[in-house]
Amino acid sequence: MQRSSFRLSRPLRAAVYLAFVALLLTGAVLMFPERLPTSESWERIPALSRKIHGGAAMLALLVLGALTAHVKRGWKAAKNRLSGVLLLGLNTFLIATGYGLYYAADEDLRAWLIRWHGWIGLGTLVLLPAHVIVGRIIIRRLHHRKIQQRGGA
Structure with missing residues (x-):
């Protein structure tokens, strides 16, 4: 099967999984x-979880920047937009609330940020795999269409 232009390179895919698994695990420890x-x-x-979570957040910011070309290709092709936009929104919310957690002085605001940052962050556990699965289904369908157009299978 020819490699799709939408698929991430192995190193980038590994960095995505490493960053987000570390964030999810350390975030769960901090929530519970x-x-x-x-x-x-x-x-x-x-x-220790807070320290690792902060480091993983920095890695996640680098990874999100590296995904810019992936996002542009997917947007232009109008593929997997819903889950992609939801992931971008979720990550934007997490970045903003993470910043707020670090700098917020008001304890009521901090309590709100902690609660929502945690629960929305756990949403990544559902949304990221869903985005990957839908993307793979789309790639498979595109591949099968190309084969059919060439008169194969």
């Missing part, structure tokens, strides 16, 4: 610290 074991050795886990 009461689920951790209560021994002394686990007390440092939330602080």
Whole structure:
């Protein structure tokens, strides 16, 4: 099968998965610290998770920048737009609320940001795989159409 111009390169795909899996795992630890074991050795886990989450967020920003060409190609081809736009919106919200969490001084605002940043972030767990699956279905259909047009299968 010929490689689609919509598919990400392996290194970029690995970076996307690495960044977002790290964000999801550390974000879940930060959202549900009461689920951790209560021994002394686990007390440092939330602080370590915050540090890893911040680093993974920086990687995610780099990855999102690297996806610009992918977004442009998909938009021009009018393929997988709904989930793509939802992912862009979700990530924009997460970037803005992440910035707010770091700099917000008002405790009420911070509480709101923490709650929504966490729950919307967990939405990535559903939306990113859905975007990938729909994209693969679209690529497969395009490939089958090309074969049929050439008189194959």
